[in-house]
Structures are given as structure tokens and as C-alpha cells.
Amino acid sequence: MAGRRRHTHGTGTVLSAAELFPPANLRHGGLVLLLLLLSGCVSYHPLPLRASLPAQTHADAQIAAALQHAHLPQRERLSINPSRPLSGEALGLIAVLLNPDLRAMRAQEGVAQAQVFAAGILPDPQLSLSADLPSNVAAGYYNAYNMALNWSLAALFTRPADLDIARAQARSVQYQVAWQEWMVANQVRILTRQLYYLEQQEALARRAAVTTQRLYRASQENLQAGDATITTATLRQIAWLDSQDRALALARQITKTRQDLNKLLGLPPEATLTLVPPRLGATPTDPAALVAKADHQRLDLLALRAGYQAQEARVRRSILGQYPGFSIGLTKAADTSNIHTLGPSVSLDLPLWNRNRGAIAVAEATRGQLHAEYGARLFQTRAEIYTLVADLQRLAAEIAPLAREVPQLQRAEERLRRAASERNVTLIDYESVRSQSLAKGLxxxxLQQAYAEQQAALTMAVGSTWKGQP
Incomplete structure (x- = not known):
């Protein structure tokens, strides 16, 4: 057969393609190559979605389980006891551990790290095989083949820029996730303070409702005995209904706030937590210093700066793309005349029209957009901090006189209550003092609730740690 012919030139002998690559060797070599390629492959493993929500356990059990598996310092872990009253700081830490949205968001960090890994991998070489099989083998033609091994060198020049992009983007994602955790934790602190003061108001309103109900019943008895007028009894009835409505309205606010808090904590809606009084810091007086502090430590600003660095790397990467990319290779071939060749190959892009100008324009425009977004976020941060500081100063000025006078009003109301029970003071005078004392107490x-919430909001706006109040 033509495929087995030997063709001699002088003293040398030239083997045909079939003799140079016998079928057995081709099978064994192909098998070895296939095994080598498959040894580095990743196998597929399905990850099915859960068909139902996880079982809801008691709040104490969920918190204890989260703390057991959390990587926390021993001191912080021991400071959180689910069976005891919890502070807003402890609940903020628990929210970071249990909040389902934050759990899903932390998966972005794994994606960002995978992108860093992918950016550092060099492209695989390309192997191309082709064959020309003449139909007229009786004419003395040989089977021709062509083997080429090519490798693109463009990735060598762009790999540092690609790694800079991926690493800066990974830092940005980490800061973004940390900022979301920080926001959730501080939102929990705000809701915790709101819930604590609502419970105090509801307790005061409930005691007032009990007192007005007792006065109303007494006036009803006096009306039947002829010792009171219908006007007095009706006024007592209205005061009792108003007190009851106030207590019920506060109870509804408590229920909604507790459900919002449990949602952020990842706890069942009906879970009930006992809270400790919030710790309030001093009223800030220098908003400019707080703005400088926020620019240095706010996680969202750090995320924007990292994202801007990633975009700077993209601009450099796109500029590198305007230069010609080329590949090198090695080609071995044999034609139908059984002439064998072996030589290098180079392929080069000619930058005539494209020159990556579109990608450069998009990258530079995006960089300008991120630059403007950072300035806008910094402007918004400054305005927010100045507003919160002004609100806290105003609230502190309103709280100071009430904090001095309300205890005196409450003591006076107690004395008048005893005097009214001994009929030394009219019920109308006592009711007037009692209602005013209740109004000022509420x-x-x-105001204390608003101050506590605004202070927690300022801590979040500045990005300060909880132990170092702004």
C-alpha cells in the first residue's frame, strides 16, 4: 500500500507518515495524553437547593448554637449569655452571625477570591491537528498531516494588571460585606434602643391606664351615690379611654419593633429578648473631626476606594490592550510528497482600526463615574454627620430640663394622690397634675429614645467602634 512505501533519497531513507506514527503508537500516545488532560479536570458535584426552611428553634438555642460555631475571642463569647438581658452591642454581634441575608452576602467574598485565582492562571497552549488524505493513493502520494502547538503571550503582559484588578475588587467586596454587616449590627442597636424606651413608655402608660380606670370606677360609684356630677364621671371615662388607647398604641409599636428586630437577628417572629438599658455617650461638639474620622474608617468609603483602584487597574489593562497581541508556536507537517517540515510560527494582531479604543473609552468613563460617586458619598456623609450632631445637641438641650423636673412632678403626683384619697385635694386638681406628669414623663x-437612636445612627455614620462612641 502507498501508506507503507519507503522513499529513498541518496543514502537516507524517508519513512511515510503511517510508519512514522504507527496506529499502535498513536493509540498509546493518545491514551496517555488523554489521561494527562483528564487528571487536572474538576469533576461536577450538584448542589441542590433546600426544599424548606430550617426548623425554628428557641431564640436562646439559636443564639447559643451560633456562638458555639462562631470564631470569636473567648472574652466576647463569654460576655454574651442568651439567658440574661442582652445589650444592643451583643445583639448586633448576634445579628452578624445569624442574619440570613448577611450569610448569603458573605458568599460574595468566595466569588471574589475565585476571581483572583482565575486572574493569575495563564492560558493553556493550543494544539491543532489536521490531515490530508489523497484519494488517488496509487499515484504515489502520501498521507499528509499538520501538527501545530501555539501559545498566546499576550496574557503574560496583561497578567499583572488582571491580578491588580481582581485583588482590588476582592478588597472592595470584603469592605462592602463588612459595611453591610456593620449597618445591620447598628440597625439592631437602633431597634434595641427604640424597643427599650418603647417598653418604658408602655409600662408608664399602662400604670396610668390602671389609675384612670380606678378613678373612673370611683366616679361612677360617686355618681350613683349622688356625690359626683355626670360631667365629672364622663371626664373620668374619657381620661380612662385615652390612657388605654395610648397604652395599646405603644404595645402595637413594641410588637412591630420586636418583629423587625427578630427579622434582623434571624430569630423566629415570636421570640422575646430581655434588654439592658442602653449606654449613652456624651453629646459630640466637633462634627468636622467626626467627618475626618469617617473618611478614614468608614467601610463603605474604603470599599469605594478599593473599587476605584480596581477601575484604575482596568484603565491600565485596557491601555495595554491597544498594543499588538501575538502568539508563538511550533509546527510539524508532512505533505503528500512526504516532505517533512518543522519550524516556528508567530501570529501578530495588526492595530489598524480598533486599537482597543472602545474599551479604553469605557474604562476611563467608568473611572470618572466612580470618582464622582466617591465625592458624592463623602459629601453625603458630611451632611449626615453634621445633621446628626445638630439633632443630638438639640435633643440634649430639651432633655436636660425635663430630666430635672419630671422626677419632681412624679413625687408631687404621688403626694397629691395620697391627699386625694384622704379627700384633702379635689379629684379634678389631682387629675390635672397626674395627666401633666404623665405627659411630661412620656x-x-x-426624647431619650430619639437621643439614643440618633447616637447609634451617628456611630454608624462615623464608622466608630461601639466602645469608642463618637
């Missing part, structure tokens, strides 16, 4: 608690 006003003081509402």
Missing part, C-alpha cells in the same frame, strides 16, 4: 422617654 415626653422625656420619647
Amino acid at each position: 415626653q422625656l422617654l420619647a
